[in-house]
Amino acid sequence: MKITRITVDVVSEPKEHPVRDAIQLLDRNGRTRVIVETDEGVSGVSDSHFGRVVSSPAVLAKIVTDQLAPVIIGEDPTLIRGIRKTLRELTDYQGTAGLSSYGISAIDLALWDLLGKSLGVPVWRLLGAQRTTIPAYAMVGWLELDVAGLEAVSAKAMEQGFRGVKMKVGGGPLTEDVSRIRAVRAVIGADAPLMVDANQAFGFSEALRRGRVYEELDCRWFEEPLPAGDTDGHVRLAEKLDIPIATGENRYGQEAFRDLLAGGGVGVVQPDLRRAGGLTDCLEIGLMAAGFGVPYASHGGGAHIHVLAALPNTIYVESGLLPADGRVELVDGCYPLPLEPGLSSWH
Template sequence: MRVKEVRTAYSVRPHAARPIRDALQTLTGGGSVSVEIESEGGLVGRGSSSFGRIDGAPKALSVFIDEVLAPLVVGQDATRIPAIVESLKMETEYHGTAGFATFGISAVDVALWDLLGKAHGVPTYQLWGAHRDRVPAYAMVGWSNYDLDELRQQCGEAVAQGFRGVKIKVGAGDLDDDVRRIEAVRSQVGPDVALMVDANQVLTLSEALRRGEAFGELGVTWFEEPLPAQDFAGYAELTSRLLIPVAAGENLYGARQFREFFQRRGCDIVQPDLRRAGGPTEIRAVGALASAFGVPYASHGGGPAALSLLLCAPTAVWLETGLRSSPSAFPRLEGGCALAPQGPGFEWE
């Protein structure tokens, strides 16, 4: 099965109501680049990379894929995905092994695996060998600029939709503000719903220790990204000293960075991001490393490809997503869990 053509398109979308904020930045909108890979037989695999901010990145990535990556993919045997991905990594070494180029490789990788699943007429996760047919799901709903009433409303809606957990942002204000937000959510969702908090890399080690101890006493499920992503030594110390689980990894690139992070015992829960980690081919290696080091694996971000990877990861614990726009929207939930895709590939359609 040879690749006939690679096509891209990009889009930007402002947030309809108002910007959203976390402790690190204000987000006025997002953008994405979609990739279609067509085989000589007419099958089409689809992938994408998204951006949380509106800037020139979607347009630039579309051009990068068209002019740098696509010529390396056209004409290749689409069943030899790891070999194709490795060639893309080698070609883009000059552009950096972490960052912009990886977003492009990830989108191509997703499209290739979607194409292969469709070629076999099965969900892609079945090609990898599944450990389960569902994964517990939580909704990221609590942005820093939401007041307490809106925070309660959003978290209550997540529970009403059937999610087993909710996540809110912390770190934009002082510890007292974080505590008020956590207590407001807990009073809304009750004691049995998992509650995660995310500081988006803004804290010092000493402040992360102080807040982590307080969050642990409040029964928070995990404390996400309190420190800058590359501070492996800081994460190792934080993880060793806090009782609350520390979650991190969304801003790591490639299996080698994750291997070093695991070797340093940098987190209690790892959260690879599909775009940054390098796509399904690389994340499958990260999942194997997580299993070898005994580290639970939760996705950063959702979507059918992220869910498919979790279904096949030995230590998978959580799928992250947002509120569903309708009862039929992704993910299909049952008992607080996201159910496996049923259609060929990643079931984008």
């Protein structure tokens, strides 16, 4: 089997309900869909989603079609790690981190989808899964919501059967964070996990100050307290706080996780499929984290559930609210794994 063609579809449109975190407004629905075709009629598909810049999906499409695709036409699509090596060497001079990583990840995911379809099995079966359901929490506490809206959406998440919720912090003074956290806690109950996410908004001193308060409020983890690349800061912060530090969604490639894990700067590792390098790198990051005894919780859901099914250190998949059409139901607070061949998911 050989790769014969790679095509890309692009969507970029305003989001009906923009959402806000501590550093940005996410006001667009952008998507770059990559389709890898073969001489045996089997194809694989992946979707990369964007929340901000209008042109990003089209720029990524250009990178895929003009730079990445030409060098792997004619290659065996089952040699996924070999193709990854080729594409990283190709993009090294211009810098692989950034949209080049998005492109490599998109191709990686499409290749795994293709492999699963060619064998007639879901990808999680190819990875040696150890579970058939994934514990789920709902990321619903965006900063554009007032307290009443925050309470309502948190209650909805618990009604849908999620095990807990995550909310954004850092958009205002600490007193505002405290009142919002207490409002959500009153809705979800004393025992449900409640996570907080600052989206890289703080410097070290402010992260330490707020982290101590989040500890007192019994938050389960403190996500992205510092700029993503500040490994030393994460290590120092973790030494001073009892609340686990969760981070990883804005790190590129598994090498970016090595020193963070070895130094003890992360208590919950959270790679992103698009930035980390696709399914292949996320699986390898998860296994590396397992070697350090660090739990793994995905950034986002979708195809990530195939990785989560296989890792020994999985604790959660991140989700929004369940679709209103009822096509997905949680079982004991968990997402069931898809049975269709390839990388199909509930997302």
